[in-house]
Amino acid sequence: MSKKEKKVMPKKVEVKKIVKSVKEKTSKATPAGKQEKDTSASERGKKTYNLLRGMHDILPKDEKYWKPMYQNASNLASHFQFGRLETPILEEIGLFVRSLGKGTDVVDKEMYVFEDKDGVKVCMRPELTAAAVRAYIMHGMWNMPQPVKLWYFAPMFRHDRPQAGRYRQFHQVGFETFGHADPSADAEMILIAFNFYKDLGLPVEIHINSLGTPAERATYKIELVNYYRSKRSYLCEECRNRLVKNPMRLLDCKEERCQSVKEDAPQIINWLGVESKNHFMKVLEYLDELSIPYQLDSTLVRGLNYYTHTVFEVYVADAEISAQSALGGGGRYDLLVEEMGGRPTPAVGVALGLERSVLALKQYNEKHHLEIKKVPTEAFVAQLGDEARRITLKIIDELRFGGVKIAFNLCKTSLKTQLELADNLKVPFAVIIGQKEVQDGTAIIRDMESGIQEIVDQKKLIPVLKRKLGKFDDKK
């Protein structure tokens, strides 16, 4: 016991632990154990904090999903010439009410709205398109060579009821193109969304529809309502409400009794004018050319009011993976810039939900027994004693410049434990530096498979390691 104490004395943490374990032992031994328990409870009785509802931490274990998502988005953006846009989380409420439209769920019940200390009503952004439009107008981007292409990777906020893959703070990666009316812009958006998932290794398909112009939609709406009104007695209660409130949503109904009514319902495509129809057909031609799998979906409406012409959503191309419906979606919003006070500017955009994508990707990989490969660790640097530890940190830094992917743990003092860690990581080599090596200015390189060790000069460590790893120095 005394030996033990002596050993650990210099370390505060260890002392505490010993004290604690001694306490516990005595408390167990004595019948007055209850008292002991009480004191320890009050000792530890500090409040712990939980997350707010619908909020989540993104932990290191999911870095393997988040990192490639950011990299993919960033690569696609630079390839397709999108510039990074970063806007504030807080904006004026009006921005979203005006762009998304009153009557949409997002505006009516999901926005985080509060008054700040100046009594100004502010809103935490529920999406970014409106902010992008604001930025486009505010910074006079119509004076730049068109199209202006912007992308973002950012958190959004919606006060919805949480579910798996559905959070109150969630991330979207999105792309917006301003000043490009041609169907090729629509196709480009869909291509980017498609590639984003392709690069992640998740097969997706596109559901697509056209909403035409507001005028065309209005005529269609009348026709739709007329049709549904004639079948009113067959409808579910929900749909009777929709008939008045939001007729476009009638087509979404999943009630069995409404299905037969839905089958013969007029389809919006037949009510589009020649121009709108042409635009849509051209988008589809592009998709055929690009071999992007898509489904025409005459019931696809989308819940934000600003869309015109093309609308689309991205789904996992595997019905068994329940990823909370669409992974992402987008469409054209040719009238929004003008509506928001800018010059008439055609625009198209897409937003992808990242938490949902991670969820879908996890499920997909699990089903197909796939794993995301990490960059393998090439060597473990083990150290023994204070002197060695000091040298080690320096050597670790040198190895970073040398481009050797290493692991280490300065927290551990025993060589045994460190080699155990090295073994768990399945590194091919361990670099061992102890008291003796510090004095000699050397290091041991241990081949973890064969156990063969070699002593090398610390200065030659990087080239020797690289040669052993099958890497060659750039100089040679």
Next chain:
RNA sequence: GUGGCUAUAGUUUAGUGGUAAAACUGCGGUUUGUGGUACCGCUAUCGAGAGUUCGAUUCUCUCUAGCCACCCCA
């Protein structure tokens, strides 16, 4: 926002009206210079609060959170 299900160590799961079991992980140890094994030890106010009870982790209620369906969306 509506309805339903669930809540036990870091994780996954046992279990009981008499304060709890296991696996994995983590930390420490089996002389601080050598790994893959083995062994030992430590780690849970049984989601929070109230009620019924001699006694509740177990029964009841409230709350909270998560999940599922709907609504909607990403």
